[in-house]
Amino acid sequence: MLYINGEWRNAYSNETMDVINPATGEVIAQVASGGSRETKEAIAAADAAFQEWKNTTAFDRAQYMKKVSELMRERAEDLAKTITMEMGKPINEARREVNSAINYNDWFLEEAKRVYGETVPASHQDKHLMVLREPVGVTAAITPWNFPLSMITRKISPAIAAGCTVIIKPAPATPLSAIKLFECFHDAGLPAGVVNLVIGPAEEIGSELTKSPIVRKLTFTGSTAVGKKLLRDSADTVKKVSMELGGHAPFIVFRDADLDLAVNSAVMTKFVNNGQTCICTNRIYVEESIAEEFGEKFAAKAKALRVGNGLNEEVQVGPLISEQSLKKVESHVQDALAHNGKLLCGGKRYESEGLNGYFYEPTVINYANEEMKIATEETFGPVAPIFSFSSEEEVIEKANQTNYGLAAYCFTKDLGKAFRMMKALEYGIVGINDPAPIVVQAPFGGYKESGIGREGGRSGILEYVEEKFVSIGGL
Known part of the structure; x- marks a missing residue:
């Protein structure tokens, strides 16, 4: 179902899309598939609602959001099972995603009350200078399939907290989590038009969102290639944009590191969500003197991971999202072996x-x-490919030799080295001896072609406001 102007509805065409469980290949649901007409109506609904929502007090907006969090907590297990069934991640990871989604909503409902303005010291005695922070306006959010719930609240929660109204377009592969979340918004009593859900073809819906002058903000999580296209398409209306794009995270292990911690951490960052995260480890760099030992321990841990249907409580690694993704993984492995890589474990379909x-x-x-x-x-x-290096300077050069700059990891017991790496790595997120540096109270985003803007933390809500300078004279 689509959700437009506070109402659940089918598409005008009555067309539907199949939702496939990637663990079984079975169709688990059919959902309405909208397009240009429905998107235009969602934009109009958001525009009409914005005039009132922006003037709703921050405390009142926070109360609506608090009710949403309460409903999500009540429905947490259903939300988690929905995530697992439509995108495959193990149920325990899905439960953590639900908690993360709730935590983002909780964080931003409090931040709603803290979008402060400023007074500026005047250069003339007869002037009073102020900076106001006001909601940017109607916001379009395009979200990915790999975190089909938490990526929505990470965008929609700061937007509505700031006073914006929103149109969400979820990934076609994973619309069910979005529908379940919008049931929470509906049952929480949000005014009609504040949040709208349009499901359907990416190109058709995206085109309406980017070309509309009513939509003043676009936020997107996905591939760098798609992000670049959305940037180009948004240029004619000069929208405010924030984008969290691709990554190619280096994971650096020095010989003075706690080896067991580094191995366990690499397993976590590489195989969580079956490697389908933008911050997962892509390149493991290990200092030469410990490279063989690290490889043996790491491969043993990887080989022991239990693969299967994510609804099984004991499963640690679920399926990839699609046959296309599976073929890409196969091609990368075949290419690596053709370039003299040594297979330590795995290497084929499970x-x-x-x-x-x-x-x-x-x-x-x-x-x-x-x-x-x-x-x-x-x-x-x-x-997981393992590279070796011989010096700090060498690994810094190799780690930074990419157009991406989202997340990086470094393991060492040397405090001076840790600080040098922290400064040298050209990434928006750096975990030093920490495989899980992502928290709701900190900014999330990348350098270079990994994105624009930040999500989470204090920075997250500021992406949805404009600064208005006011000078009052004749005082």
Whole structure:
């Protein structure tokens, strides 16, 4: 179902889209598939609602959002199962995603009350200078399939907290989580038009959102290639944009690191969500003297991971999202082996009785080199290449030698080295001896072609406001 102007509805065409469980290949639902006409109506509804919503007090907006969080908590298990069924991640990871989604909403409902203005010291005695922060306006949010719930609240919550109204376009592969979330918005009693949900073809819906002069803000999470297109398409109306795009995270292990911590952390950052995250480890750099030992321990841990349907409580690695994704992983592994990589574990599709989905074995490749596709392209799957290095200067150069700059990880016990790496790595997020540096109270975003703007933390809500300078004279 689509949700426009406070009402659930079908598409005018009555067309639907299949939602497929990637663990089984089965169609688990059919949802309405809208297009240009429905998107225009959603924009109009958001525009009409904005005139009142922007003048609603921050305290009142926070109360609506608080009710949404309460409903999400009540429905947490259903939300988690929905995530697992439509995109495949293990149920325990899905539960953590639900908690993250709630935490973002909780954070921004409090930030709603803290969009402060400023007074500026005047240069003339007869003037009074002020800076006001006002909601940017109607906002379009395009969200990905790999975190189909938390990526929505990370965008929609700061937007409505700031006083904006929103049109959400979720990924076609994972609309069910969005529908479940919008049921919470509806049951929380948000005024009609404040939040709108349009599901359907990306090109048709995206075109309406980018070309509309009513839409003043576009926020997107997805590939860098799509992000660049949306930027070009938004240029004619000079929209405010924020984008969280692709990544190619280096994971650096020095010989003075706690080796077991580094191995366990690499397993976490590589295989969480089956490697389908923008901040997952893409390149593991290990100092030469410990490279063999690290590779053996890491491969043993990877090989022991349990693969299967994410609804099984014991499963640690679920399926890839699609056959296309599976083929990309296969091509990267074949290319790496053709360029003299050594397979330590995995390397083929995972097959087991009762599983008919898009599974690939957790794979570790040693002796990786810069000639491999995997050294520069985002794999988005359970494949870990291990490179070796001999000096701090060398690994810094290799780590930064990419157009991406989202997340990086470094493991060392040397405090001075840690600080040097922190400064030298050209990434928006750096985890030093920390495989999970993402928290709701801190900004999330990247350098270079990994994005524009920040989500989360204090910065997150400021992406949805404009600054208005006011000078009052004749005092």
